[in-house]
Amino acid sequence: MESATGIYRKPSATVLVYGDITPGVVERLKSLLRIHGSRGLRIIIAPHNTPRVLESLRTFLQDNYTFTVEVYTRSTGFREAESPDGTRDVVAVLVSSSELVKSVPSSLQDRVVVVT
Amino acid sequence: MGFEVVITTDRTMMSNHHGKEFLGFVATGPPISMPEKLWLYICAPKVKVDDQGRPVEAPYGLRKIEAALQNAGFNAAVVDPDHVEKHLDSVKAILIGHHDFFAYGPPSSEWWSITGIEPVNRRSFIRFMNSPAIREAKRRGARIIVGGPAAWQWLYELELAEKWGVDTIVDGEGEKVVVELVDKALRGEDLPRYVYVGVDNVPRVEEIPTIKGASVNGLVEIMRGCPRGCRFCSVTLRPLRFIPLEKILAEVEINIRAGTRGIILHSEDVLLYQADGVRPRPDPVLRLHEEVIKRIGEKKSFAWAHVSLAALKYAEENYKLVTKLTREIVLNEHRRILGVEVGIETGSPRLAREIMIGKSKPYPVEMWPQVVEDAFRIMHENMIVPAATVILGIPGETSDDVVKTVELIERLRPYRSIIVPMFFVPMGALKTNKWFLRDHLKPEHVEALKVMFDHTIYWAEDIIKLYMVSPIHLPARLLLRYFMAYVKWKVKKIESAIEEIVKK
Ligand code: SF4
Numbered sequence: 288m289e290s291a292t293g294i295y296r297k298p299s300a301t302v303l304v305y306g307d308i309t310p311g312v313v314e315r316l317k318s319l320l321r322i323h324g325s326r327g328l329r330i331i332i333a334p335h336n337t338p339r340v341l342e343s344l345r346t347f348l349q350d351n352y353t354f355t356v357e358v359y360t361r362s363t364g365f366r367e368a369e370s371p372d373g374t375r376d377v378v379a380v381l382v383s384s385s386e387l388v389k390s391v392p393s394s395l396q397d398r399v400v401v402v403t
Numbered sequence: 404m405g406f407e408v409v410i411t412t413d414r415t416m417m418s419n420h421h422g423k424e425f426l427g428f429v430a431t432g433p434p435i436s437m438p439e440k441l442w443l444y445i446c447a448p449k450v451k452v453d454d455q456g457r458p459v460e461a462p463y464g465l466r467k468i469e470a471a472l473q474n475a476g477f478n479a480a481v482v483d484p485d486h487v488e489k490h491l492d493s494v495k496a497i498l499i500g501h502h503d504f505f506a507y508g509p510p511s512s513e514w515w516s517i518t519g520i521e522p523v524n525r526r527s528f529i530r531f532m533n534s535p536a537i538r539e540a541k542r543r544g545a546r547i548i549v550g551g552p553a554a555w556q557w558l559y560e561l562e563l564a565e566k567w568g569v570d571t572i573v574d575g576e577g578e579k580v581v582v583e584l585v586d587k588a589l590r591g592e593d594l595p596r597y598v599y600v601g602v603d604n605v606p607r608v609e610e611i612p613t614i615k616g617a618s619v620n621g622l623v624e625i626m627r628g629c630p631r632g633c634r635f636c637s638v639t640l641r642p643l644r645f646i647p648l649e650k651i652l653a654e655v656e657i658n659i660r661a662g663t664r665g666i667i668l669h670s671e672d673v674l675l676y677q678a679d680g681v682r683p684r685p686d687p688v689l690r691l692h693e694e695v696i697k698r699i700g701e702k703k704s705f706a707w708a709h710v711s712l713a714a715l716k717y718a719e720e721n722y723k724l725v726t727k728l729t730r731e732i733v734l735n736e737h738r739r740i741l742g743v744e745v746g747i748e749t750g751s752p753r754l755a756r757e758i759m760i761g762k763s764k765p766y767p768v769e770m771w772p773q774v775v776e777d778a779f780r781i782m783h784e785n786m787i788v789p790a791a792t793v794i795l796g797i798p799g800e801t802s803d804d805v806v807k808t809v810e811l812i813e814r815l816r817p818y819r820s821i822i823v824p825m826f827f828v829p830m831g832a833l834k835t836n837k838w839f840l841r842d843h844l845k846p847e848h849v850e851a852l853k854v855m856f857d858h859t860i861y862w863a864e865d866i867i868k869l870y871m872v873s874p875i876h877l878p879a880r881l882l883l884r885y886f887m888a889y890v891k892w893k894v895k896k897i898e899s900a901i902e903e904i905v906k907k
Contacts, residue, residue: 293610295583296603327601337596338561341572345558348574348599352640355601359593 298327298357301376305333305391306383308343311402315381316347323378324354335360405455405493408472408479408585409540410465412501413531415524417484418447419460422664424620424706425742425790430527431503431511433520442523449485456486459661463618463669464500464551464577470612471578477585481616488536496588497540498581500551504528507556509792509825516828516840532567546570546588550577558597575600576627576641578612608644613653617661622669622708623654625691629671630681631711631761633748635797638671645677648691655698665704666695673707673743674714674724681764683718685727692732705733707743712778713763715745719781729785740869743782745789747775747822750811751804758797772811779818788866789820793855795848796827805847812854819862822855 300323304312320328332340337360341348344358380399382388391399411417415430429446450458461469461481472479479498482490487497503511506525515522531537541547549557549564550573557564557572564572571584571594580600587594611627628643629636655666668691670676677687699705718724733741748762749755755762755771763771782789793808812822826840826848844852 293579293606295579297583324601325603327603329595338565341558341561341597344597348558348597349555351599351601352637353601354599355604356597356599357595358597359595 298329300326300378301329303380315402327355329357331359333361405490406480408496409494410481410498413528415447415527430524432514433518452483456482456489458483460617460619463622466614475582494545496546499549504553505556512828513826541568570594572597576605578606617658621658621663621666624669626670633759667706669708672711685722685724702737709744715778741787745791747791748794750808754804783818791822792825809851821859
């Protein structure tokens with residue numbers, strides 16, 4: 288929406304996270320933020336338990352002073368959790384257990400990283 | 404017709420604190436020695452509102468968000484917390500801002516950790532979130548977005564966020580992102596749980612909107628950001644922006660028209676307005692003050708939010724700027740003092756080098772204690788009354804650092820000022836109510852606390868006399884005196900007990 292205040296630049300890099308926010312996932316998010324942060328990072332987590340998700344991400348979020356970061360949580364799987372702009376902007380799909388890989392849509396399989 | 408977007412906060416924020424910004428700090432303490440209602444009377448009296456519940460004065464940050472949303476065409480307004488219910492039929496988004504939602508910031512966290520009693524601001528905010536109007540708005544589907552300088556505190560209170568149905572936590576300068584979020588909220592779209600506003604999304608100076616209504620005690624921002632780079636401060640990571648004079652004066656006029664008692668120039672360092680790096684330039688600072696004072700006249704109050712001690716020393720020694728500002732422009736028989744917050748933080752050059760190497764610039768960091776002393780002398784001579792902070796217990800601090808701080812504070816005794824300790828309290832530690840300051844104090848900390856307390860009590864009476872001159876302040880002045888006497892008595896009582904605990 289346009290305004291006299293100036294337009295918010297939406298993040299254009301998306302990371303999908305499926306499963307738990309393990310220390311490995313957090314480490315990987317840190318690297319992804321370093322690489323893609325200047326585009327702004329949208330992190331979509333599914334399925335979720337909101338208080339626990341944000342708590343696990345607390346240090347990661349508080350260590351970032353530079354880049355725009357948005358965190359979304361979804362209660363169902365990847366189909367809903369895909370990037371709103373399609374798969375184009377999805378830079379990684381982090382999966383916390385190998386059993387969950389099969390639920391990742393085929394269009395995103397090339398970006399799956401299993402991080403335990 | 405009601406508002407679709409209600410911007411609000413709890414009473415400790417939505418108040419003009421009897422026209423005395425400093426009284427707002429009283430809300431950071433726990434309600435000891437008198438009923439909470441009386442505390443609230445001292446620190447947070449209700450504000451005047453119109454028939455839609457819009458306050459005459461509101462926190463500056465909320466005013467900026469209101470302006471951004473109104474400029475973008477939303478039916479949005481700041482509403483007093485007691486009047487949210489008037490908008491239950493229309494409200495679709497409630498935006499809540501605060502400086503210290505859960506009392507985890509200084510000095511609330513210290514009071515809390517000393518006494519083990521929840522501070523008034525936290526109690527008030529929790530009451531507000533549980534209030535029937537907010538609950539009913541949520542039940543009817545309103546989205547709740549929280550933000551402001553204390554947004555980070557929500558990451559330590561996620562259960563409460565869940566319980567109250569907070570949809571989004573926004574950390575960082577909000578003027579641009581709020582337009583996007585409210586647009587989504589009103590369309591019923593998915594909202595992010597958390598947003599950090601990066602440097603690419605902070606508004607450029609021309610994108611910062613002009614407030615539409617008066618701010619609490621006429622606070623007007625003159626710049627954003629700070630070039631000094633202290634390790635413990637996030638302000639410094641944002642780009643430095645000077646607000647153009649015309650925009651500042653437009654906000655001054657909005658406040659004066661609304662009848663605020665005066666103006667507070669807000670900046671992390673007022674003397675660095677249009678500065679050359681960390682070196683103040685006299686012309687823009689003089690012009691700014693002349694123009695503001697011309698608009699507020701002789702009788703209205705005037706204060707600075709913050710100034711750095713190094714800039715103050717430099718400005719006076721090179722241009723006599725402080726003397727010119729106070730004696731030729733600001734002070735008169737109605738404005739007898741100029742209040743300001745300053746940061747001493749430490750008296751140890753070693754620790755200063757570690758945590759705030761830029762704070763003494765353009766002077767070398769080794770000179771820091773001398774910079775502080777000189778600046779305090781200059782302020783005293785020019786009737787500037789600082790409320791200074793000192794940080795204790797920061798990781799990496801040694802006993803020798805604290806001793807140096809104590810020595811410096813002793814040397815500041817001749818200068819009229821308030822010195823407030825800020826004890827480093829680890830985040831999240833207070834929530835369980837099991838973290839007490841007394842368990843973490845070293846003997847030299849006790850000495851530092853005593854020296855600061857003695858200094859402040861020594862000057863308090865004199866400052867209250869100069870600060871609260873009007874007869875309308877009499878009740879608050881009497882209550883403050885009573886409170887000070889109580890604190891003196893209480894501190895005497897617990898002093899020896901703390902020393903015993905520390906020895907053990
Ligand atoms: S001088 Fe103050 S505002 Fe500037 S970086 Fe240091 S603490 Fe932050």
